[in-house]
Amino acid sequence: MILCDIGNTTFHFLINGKHKKYFLDEKIPVFDDEVYYISVNEKASKKLLKNNPTSKNIEEIINFKTSYKGLGIDRAVACCSYEDIVIVDAGSAITVDIMEKGIHQGGFILLGIRSFISSYPKISKKLKFSFEKDINLDKIPLQTKDAIQYAMLKSIILPIKEVSFNKNIIFTGGDGLVLSKYFENSVYKKDLIFENMKRIIDANNCIA
Amino acid sequence: MILCDIGNTTFHFLINGKHKKYFLDEKIPVFDDEVYYISVNEKASKKLLKNNPTSKNIEEIINFKTSYKGLGIDRAVACCSYEDIVIVDAGSAITVDIMEKGIHQGGFILLGIRSFISSYPKISKKLKFSFEKDINLDKIPLQTKDAIQYAMLKSIILPIKEVSFNKNIIFTGGDGLVLSKYFENSVYKKDLIFENMKRIIDANNCIA
Missing domain, CATH: 3.30.420.40 (ATPase, nucleotide binding domain)
Structure with missing residues (x-):
């Protein structure tokens, strides 16, 4: 297969x-x-x-119900079969989906890290920066390169924190590992989509 | 003058x-x-x-001390003479500066609203949207256009909320009025920079 x-x-x-x-x-x-x-x-x-x-x-063959209009199949597969969880797929865009009691509650779409990085210098050349992975998020920045990276990470992290305060989070996607480190209640599953595809196929084969 | x-x-x-x-x-x-x-x-x-x-x-002639390296003069003027405040200048970038006991604590630089709006469709044509000003931020979105606008606004609002929980906020800049509506503890001053420039000139004339 x-x-x-x-x-x-x-x-x-x-x-x-x-x-x-x-x-x-x-x-x-x-x-x-x-x-x-x-x-x-x-x-x-x-x-x-x-x-x-x-x-x-x-x-x-997927059995996934949601009130969300036009949910991408990748997001449905990522969420499928979880009860209470936040799923974050951090790629070119960062999709965040919330499952509660096995029901998809909706979600939102943040800009991906690469998109942030390329957007700043378009505003002003002075805002060009290289992404470093050890920015201190507990201290208000005191120079421009920190001021941008702090803002970028807060722009991504805080909306996810807000919807996951009482839930665990599964990160996947290219930037999932980097982001998961900012969340205690999280795991990173590189192959979440493929794992869930397999689960769906297996479940379907049982039923058939 | x-x-x-x-x-x-x-x-x-x-x-x-x-x-x-x-x-x-x-x-x-x-x-x-x-x-x-x-x-x-x-x-x-x-x-x-x-x-x-x-x-x-x-x-x-400005008398403004900060440990922030390379702070733009517009940001210094906007903050000058305030004791405890968060100053948000929402233009092509959104600068956020924190004053505590009359001392500049640092700040950060979020992407501006226009930058967010132009960045989404670059990821995928499906993510193109027109910004509406009445998005419900208390409800998890159930369609893509809301999912983007919710995420964009949360990406801007939550980092500002986090640093202003016990402070008042002054918004200025082109998108300042729109954003100020999401904050109870805020005012919008269209001419903050010019008002403060006048104040600085007046104070300097007194001393001279």
């Missing part, structure tokens, strides 16, 4: 426990094995299906 | 109580009256001085 998470920039495969990424405009292989996928990009889904026409879309 | 606040994009004049802005590449007048200015842009200062060589730089 091969898993594939199609995002806005890559096909992200899990093949025999190994990660393999292809950009959306790259050639993707024809696989012998069965492919299960999720996708937020219809054009890319078609590309996968062209080479691998029996690929199965997990969106069609 | 004419006041001038030179920023990164405009010369902002106060002439007989009336506001007049010129972009930095525009031609600026020769004034009969005395000009007092502050500037964060050296090239633009020279341009002002070329036409008005007797213009006085308030940076040379």
Whole structure:
């Protein structure tokens, strides 16, 4: 079984426990094995299906109810089967979703760290900075490079803190590990999406 | 007396109580009256001085001490003469400065509202949105356009809330009025910089 998470920039495969990424405009292989996928990009889904026409879309078998209009399938898969949790997927955007008693309560979308970093110098060249990972968040900054990084981290951390004060948090995504360190009640699961995809497939196979 | 606040994009004049802005590449007048200015842009200062060589730089007469390295003169003027206050200047960037017992404690620099608005669609076209001013911040969002605006406002509001829990806040700048509405302990002073420039000039004239 091969898993594939199609995002806005890559096909992200899990093949025999190994990660393999292809950009959306790259050639993707024809696989012998069965492919299960999720996708937020219809054009890319078609590309996968062209080479691998029996690929199965997990969106069609997932059992996930929410009042949120237009929730990305990646966010649904990340939240699926948790009771009380905050799920933070920290990529180019940072999605934050709240589960309460097994029901999705909604969520919000913060700018990703890279987006913050590239936005400051567009305001003024003086606001260009390199991200350091050891900024002291307990002290009001006394120079510009700290003033920016403090603000950026607070802009990301405080909205997550506010909705997770009585809940545990699972971080995933490229910047998940860095961010998880600012939260005591958190774990980082690099492969949260793939793990949950597997869970959904297994549950579905039981039912079938 | 004419006041001038030179920023990164405009010369902002106060002439007989009336506001007049010129972009930095525009031609600026020769004034009969005395000009007092502050500037964060050296090239633009020279341009002002070329036409008005007797213009006085308030940076040379202000009495403002801080441990903050490289604090912009606009931020110093905005904070000057306050005892316990948080000053928020919400423009292209949002500077937040903290005064305690008349001493500047430092500050931080958030992205401005316009910067947030332009950054989201760069991540994905799906994240394009128009800013509405009546987003409910007490409810977890249930659709993407709310999810973005909620996150953007929380990213700005919560870091300011955290440092102002026992202090009053003065908002100024283009987005100051919009933001001040989210804070009970706040006032909006459109002309904070010019008011304080006048105060500094008056105090200096007394001493002289």
